[in-house]
Amino acid sequence: MTDYQIRIAHESEHRAAADMFRGTMHSLPVDDEQWAKLSSRVYQPNRMWAAFEGDDVIGIARSVDSAMVVPGGAQVPVAAVTAVGVRADRTRRGIASALLRRQLVEAGERGMPIAALHASEAVIYGRHGYGVATQERTLVIDRKRARVRNPVTAGRVEFLELSEATRVLPEVYRRFETQRVGMIQRPSYLWATWEGVFSDRPQAPVRVAVYHGEDGVEGFAAYQVSNPWPEDGDAVLHVTDLMVGTDEAFRALWQHLLGVDLVDKAKAWARPLDEPVEPMLVDSRACTTQGIGDEVWVRLIDVQAGLQARKYTPGSSVVIEVVDKVLPENNGRYHVSAEGVERTDAPAGLSMDAEVLAMLYLGGWRASALARAGRIEVADPKSLAAADEVFAAEHIPWCGTFF
Ligand SMILES: CC(C)(COP(=O)(O)OP(=O)(O)OC[C@H]1O[C@@H](n2cnc3c(N)ncnc32)[C@H](O)[C@@H]1OP(=O)(O)O)[C@@H](O)C(=O)NCCC(=O)NCCS
Incomplete structure (x- = not known):
């Protein structure tokens, strides 16, 4: 068992944390010139969560505040998550999970309804409620x-x-x-x-x-x-x-x-x-x-606020049940239609976890395709057709920015 402390890294700790992260990606530490000229400008203050063992940084997860276009055209505040890494001699003991959860909770407290990231491997982020929202x-x-x-x-x-x-x-x-x-x-x-x-x-x-x-x-x-x-x-x-x-x-x-x-x-x-x-x-x-x-994986931090921020195709509605193991405040049923999104006690036609909801969110996947893949539980087949219609987006989503 590793004894570690999680907190926001001070700016004076960014460089050591950056070098630790580069090590997790098998890159050399950044040199003095590059740090002074460029690398130090990459880090937004107070957005780097770090795990410390004594004074040593053994894991980080940082983010940059941005905003993402959602269906209907609104720009929704997004925590653009990047540089998630745990030192190779401290992996697989829950450190990234702890960092990612703290990061989501804190971003939610600052009013960010969604988070997004690029993943180095496809098996890492689904368990944390991120789903593939755009493709490249x-x-x-x-x-x-x-x-x-x-x-x-x-x-x-x-x-x-x-x-x-x-x-x-x-x-x-x-x-x-x-x-x-x-x-x-x-x-x-x-x-x-x-x-x-x-x-x-x-x-x-x-x-x-x-x-x-x-x-x-x-x-x-x-x-x-x-x-x-x-x-x-x-x-x-x-x-x-x-x-x-x-x-x-x-x-x-x-x-x-x-x-x-x-x-x-x-x-x-x-x-x-x-x-x-x-x-x-x-x-x-x-x-x-x-x-x-x-391309980009999205995570609804606040499901109600995130769903409410986008527009839906008029004409149909659907009740979905969301299961969120990481942020259980999101658990529940939501009535989704062009009129808005509300929590409801009505029976759900479809049930899905946070990862799958994130895949639907920008309209990059159809609910019927995800049901066919065994990712959505269907209590009422009519709800599936309704979800295809309601969640459709005006065009294929794409981010186009690396972070
Ligand atoms: C990816 C990484 C941050 C995970 O850190 P970690 O502290 O080992 O993660 P956790 O211990 O919290 O893992 C939680 C779960 O995810 C699984 N998991 C995490 N990373 C995984 C990976 N790369 N491949 C497969 N499973 C992984 C763990 O096995 C664990 O599963 P369990 O709950 O069933 O035991 C770390 O392996 C790393 O730094 N990798 C290299 C850098 C990198 O790719 N970073 C991501 C950049 S987008």
Whole structure:
């Protein structure tokens, strides 16, 4: 049995905690220069829960305050959870569970109805009530075969220096951030994280291309090219962020990405499932899907407030029973309809745990599919059809921000 204490880490403890976390991901500690220049800006004060054994940090779970678009378009406060890690000599004795629970309770007390995270492994977070709410696709495009059918000739694509990009892009992104269900606000801490992503390929320059259209900057793409000398294998242009506000920006930026010389393949990470890259190309098979997987996991911290924050399709209603082992205050039945969400004593047509409710929340999964998978208990089949209708969202949810 390990004797440990859980509390919020002071800012003076962030670096030791960060190094401990990097160790759990098999990375080296951050060096002094990188810490001073960038890493220290990633941490929001008072948002790092840490487990201490004496003065040693043996586990952390931190978050950043943000807001997420839910069906209907509202931006709901979200604890963007990240850097969950327990030192390998202290795992499997409940430390992450304790940290994650404290984090949820405290975020709830601060009025955050939901939490969200990216998971390193699919088996970790379901037991804590997180469910896969959005999915992503990784695309690989054979650059020499790829030609855009209807090229954009208006406007222009230009580079920004990284330092300028970090000054200009937050404002540009703010104009796009409510476009799609699942997208989140990017506070300064997440822009610092964004910069940090490029340090995975320290030898490759970071390119930030912006598209200037009629409305000013209408989109941007950030990328790096690895291995630009073909005799060493494929030269790959890695697209790490691509955000567009207009159709012209979408095509113009892809035209740019596919037009960069000394590149064999463009690889775009974590893209929305319905991004129309193939129909944009003359040879649609130049684009292949390398993988589809879970993107963001969501957790309803306060089920009533979280459900109430989104809109539902008018015409039907459903009573669902929610079983929440981690936050039992959420246990109970909820009547869900376009008129709102209320707790009820009426019998439930469907019963599910917190993880499955989170999968339904943004409209990324249909209740009938989750029932088929054995994840929803169905007392009344009509409720299943009603839930499919009621929970449907206006488009496929996607977050698009790494945290
Ligand atoms: C994932 C991690 C934080 C879990 O920490 P932990 O303190 O061992 O977790 P807990 O002891 O609270 O585990 C609770 C339960 O989840 C299970 N579990 C936790 N992590 C698991 C994993 N990676 N694979 C399978 N099961 C896991 C435990 O076996 C335990 O199950 P039980 O209740 O049936 O005994 C830790 O393993 C870690 O730091 N991993 C490397 C870094 C990482 O991937 N972090 C997540 C980033 S998103």
